[in-house]
Amino acid sequence: MVVNIERLFSKRAKKLRASEIRELLKITQIPNMISFAGGLPNPHAFPVEIIHECIEKTFKKDIRNALQYGTTEGLASLRGALAERMKKKKQINCELYDLLITSGSQQALSLVAICLLDPGDTYLTSVPAYLGAIQAFSAYEANCESIPMNEEGIDIDSLRRNIERLRRTGIQPKFIYTVPTFQNPSGETMSLGHRKELLNIASEYDFLIVEDDPYGELYFEGGPIPPIKSFDTKGRVIYTSTFSKILAPGFRLGWVVASKEILEKLILAKQAADLCTNVFSQYVAYEYVHGGYLDKQVEQIRCIYKKKRDIMLKTIKKYFPKEVKWTMPHGGMFIWITLPKRIDTRFMFQKAIAKKVAYVVGDAFYPDGLNFNSMRLNFSYSDDDTIREGIQRLAEVIKEELTISYDEEPFVAEGV
Ligand SMILES: Cc1ncc(COP(=O)(O)O)c(C=O)c1O
Structure with missing residues (x-):
């Protein structure tokens, strides 16, 4: 007899949903993909x-x-x-x-x-x-x-x-x-x-x-x-x-x-x-x-990540269109990007993947959803040149997206 597993799951288990970030991490395994998506520490900072x-x-x-x-x-x-x-x-x-x-x-x-x-x-x-x-x-x-x-x-x-x-x-x-x-x-x-x-x-x-x-x-x-x-x-x-x-x-x-x-x-x-x-x-x-x-190791990690943050911010400033806003973190591993309201970062995600650069859509961090024009970028994981290249790729994607004027509501991709 075939196991009817759906019947056996608890109500609680039925409500569990796949993590969007975990799913995204799979995409980051594609060769030559530059991923700012994962929340990963830099492996070269492991002592x-x-x-x-x-x-x-x-x-x-x-x-x-x-x-x-x-x-x-x-x-x-x-x-x-x-x-x-x-x-x-x-x-x-x-x-x-x-x-x-x-x-x-x-x-x-x-x-x-x-x-x-x-x-x-x-x-x-x-x-x-x-x-x-x-x-x-x-x-x-x-x-x-x-x-x-x-x-x-x-x-x-x-x-x-x-x-x-x-x-x-x-x-x-x-x-x-x-x-x-x-x-x-x-x-x-x-x-x-x-x-x-x-x-x-x-x-x-x-x-x-x-x-x-x-x-x-x-x-x-x-x-x-x-x-x-x-x-x-x-x-x-x-x-x-x-x-x-x-x-x-x-x-x-x-x-x-x-x-x-x-x-x-x-x-x-x-x-x-x-x-x-x-x-x-x-x-x-x-x-x-x-x-x-x-204590000594933390000092080194700060030094490595600060340099990466600076590179990411500098490249963003140089290449992102003026309509884009971003946070200036004084520590940690992430920068938050806000695009004009009409841009849907879920929709744009597929285009970014085609250009081999990944981010996490901002919507994923809102329990009620409803935040479609933001994204999270991680600066700790990638090496310095990869940060420069990835941000330039992303800038291209954003610029192209800004030139499109949507007459109707943009299509929202189901899960990414
Ligand atoms: C805010 C926050 N809390 C908790 C965790 C989980 O960390 P841990 O590896 O200690 O389980 C993370 C991991 O990225 C995090 O960003």
Whole structure:
């Protein structure tokens, strides 16, 4: 008998949709394609020799424990080293017991969803938003309320208006999700004033803040910016960060700092999900942090990415038509491009692919869709000459698109 698998899927599984970005990454494998689409760190920024040394240290010191199961909370020495670093570098007042190691910060987002979201619950997010978070939260059937971003990171007036509107219909959001520093996808950073104001509003209306901070260490100018968590004295912020952008994503290591009550629940959820995070990775990462390699490596990554950002911005400025607008990120890995309203970047995508250059359509970062004239460009992955060439190709595509005047609504391609 043929298995009727559709009948057997849970309602939740039936609602799961393929990630647009994952689908796009397949296109980037086409030979000679220049891809600004993936959110990938540059593999030449991976500290390969240092990782080798840290692995050797792990073998010499404690290899049998490194190959054993570990605690769900994570390796105590690594948690201690991270807590120390967060106090020193981010002014986050935490000890090792306030910290949980996760399988990448993506798992932290999933655990937050498991522990905080019932079907039909509402959360807030600034938009454009990190797609992986929207996926993690919608897997648990939550409703998303989008709050527009502005040059200070989030439109505070719109946030208040939306919360009040929800209130009138008896809806109280559980949390707001935000990437306040060098945001993915926009590259924008929330001002200090808005960080504090967001915390005040969360307190006034009694919801949590989920602060996702994978890029905070990757500043190119102006120095580090205190996370929202550093102002939190009441346990209102769940903070997550990751080794993916400061070591290598293949380690699959992230961490969460949260109040005791929240952390206890996250640990129970994690136990059910995977028992513990890759123990070998944790031992090696401990050597990386404890040995002082991380600080030196982060400096190098900043230097490499700053140069790439500058090349991309300079080439954009030189070749993009004057109608195009772009963000000026002071760190991170992304630039956000806004085209005139009549341009549909989904429609234009096929033309870009024909010219062998790829981007992510802006619409993908809006839970409600409805943003057709923007795109995300990644500057960390490609080598310098490829950035120059790719931006010139994209400029050609945009110029051609601008010369077409649509008499009717442009055709919107189904998925890309
Ligand atoms: C904003 C944001 N959060 C979370 C993640 C997931 O990172 P990780 O590799 O730690 O799971 C990413 C990855 O690109 C990201 O951009």
